[in-house]
Amino acid sequence: MLKEERFQLILDRLNNDQKVYLAGLSTLLNVSEDTVRRDIKELADQGLLKSVRGGAVPHSPGPHHFRDRILHDNEQKQIIAKKALDFLKDGQLVIFDGGTSAMLIAKSLPKDIRLTVVTNSFPIASTLEEHEHVEVLFAGGRLLKNSFVTVGYDTIQFLKKFRADICLLGICSIHSHLGVTGPDYEESEVKRAMIECSKEVIALASVEKLATAEAHYVCPAEQLSIIITDQPADKEEFKIYTDIGIRMV
Known part of the structure; x- marks a missing residue:
């Protein structure tokens, strides 16, 4: 599975469940938890989610200014x-x-x-x-x-x-x-x-x-x-x- 495909699945699951866990994503994506952790960090760096211990939650939507x-x-x-x-x-x-x-x-x-x-x-x-x-x-x-x-x-x-x-x-x-x-x-x-x-x-x-x-x-x-x-x-x-x-x- 391509990294971009993993990113989309992570964001889709987050949108549906409002929280995702490393272990669950590891099973869903058939990759290691370290890979999922790196994916979440990259998505967090892009401002697409908020990384938390053990997984991720959505960022608040809307502008900040x-x-x-x-x-x-x-x-x-x-x-x-x-x-x-x-x-x-x-x-x-x-x-x-x-x-x-x-x-x-x-x-x-x-x-x-x-x-x-x-x-x-x-x-x-x-x-x-x-x-x-x-x-x-x-x-x-x-x-x-x-x-x-x-x-x-x-x-x-x-x-x-x-x-x-x-x-x-x-x-x-x-x-x-x-x-x-x-x-x-x-x-x-x-x-x-x-x-x-x-x-x-x-x-x-x-x-x-x-x-x-x-x-x-x-x-x-x-x-x-x-x-x-x-x-x-x-x-x-x-x-x-x-x-x-x-x-x-």
Whole structure:
């Protein structure tokens, strides 16, 4: 079997099963596990999957630059934003991360809601500038240009000053075993700080981001209180998350 044929079979199996194992692929392809490991490394280097111990999982789909993300899956994000509004009440202190779903929530806030918003996102701070009843506290730091957010030590230290009621967390990848992950190290560190200072963490994720992984670890999946998706909450594929105590919305 040609290497290109093995690559296609690996990607097809990954697409169907959402995870592949070295031993299973070795049997399927009739090659050694070392050969499969090299194939997976090459596919990972091409950005086609995420190599993990013993096998591989899908990469999160979609673009990583903010300008591209704002146009990606907009209908799904509108559904997520509408669901998320039900969790916001007068008097709360809410952390908004720099995700595009979080920005749509900021744009959709009722004009009479009274919140204190902590954010490291320039677009969200700008969106809320004219909201009469929302106080905005901005976390300074170094600008991460592809995401339009601040990152680094100063950002994290600022976030540690708060005990938020809710953190609205835009998610790149969630996997029930591998946890929440992201493509950028410093942004992942900031997300971890947001989670640690929040009573409740609401993940905002289209279905395509579930059962995927990126390079940088944020937190275990169990640390999420709620996952809001663009699909009905009773889908069978969500059971793996409800079984570990996450509410699906």
